[in-house]
Amino acid sequence: MQSFNKENFVAVSREEILAGSEKLSFDLYSINLEQGMLEPVVICRRGTSSHAVARAISGRLLDKLFVRKQALQDFYDHMEESLGALIDNPRLPTKKKSDILYHCASNVMQDVYNDPRSGENIERSREISNHIIRFSLNDPASIPTLLSLSSHNYYTFTHCVNVAVFGVGLWQFVGLGSPSELREFAQGAILHDVGKSKIADEILNKPGKLTDEEFEIIKTHPRNGYELMEGKVSDIALDIILHHHERYDGSGYPEKLGGSTISDNAKVAILADVYDALTTNRPYGDARDPFQAMLLMKEKMVGHFEQQKFISFIRFLSNTPTA
């Protein structure tokens, strides 16, 4: 029935489009299969006001809506503006909200890595981590659904989104502090590896074992990140950026903190970071399933984590099916 080239279009839902409170930043297409339409036609040009879009859509209840694939970036930029309304919309299923939020969060982190000094990008990282929290409070299925979207292939920016999602879930499970602390924690978690933006891709994505010199370069990223973000994010966020590679037994870096000198916020971020690294395909190793990752953390990484937090982590994981 559909003769048009599907490769060029992506179907979007009415609710997604109606969630937009700004002018349309892409052309919106429609097709009515019942009328035998063979090609999508433009029903709203970019720049159309949200009211006019709502009127146009309500007159075409049987139509399917599409966005051109080349315009997807514009679509997600548009959705980023409307995430609050989208998350609050009870008619949109969790999976749909998760898809859009995950995409938007990955886009934001890609932009942060490309330009970590941009105040606008740092502000977007704050807003997107607030949306993750909002979603997690609105919908108990949100965290597992967001985590299930991870491609299991490693990209620094999706890793950061995963650490923020898992970290927000674990932080709430452990019950660490006030809502404002959670917001600072989430921004720190999503920015935790921002210092890697200064490290060459050949080292970051090297297949095989790093040389000692290369590992020393990798180990500069917490401090690089701290220096990049100092004065731009809160102390709680900076603490996570600087200390997410510390270990409970003092064998971590960069400051070789240990025991209670590592904050509770950093301890949660450390667990989320290690867990995501183990469950994602890396240039030097295949992803483990959640159970294998947990076992490896328990048996081979003794001393890295505070026991109490590790127990909470296992409990959280068993309540949060993520595969």
Ligand SMILES: [Fe+2]
């Ligand atoms: Fe890191």
Ligand SMILES: [Fe+2]
């Ligand atoms: Fe990390």
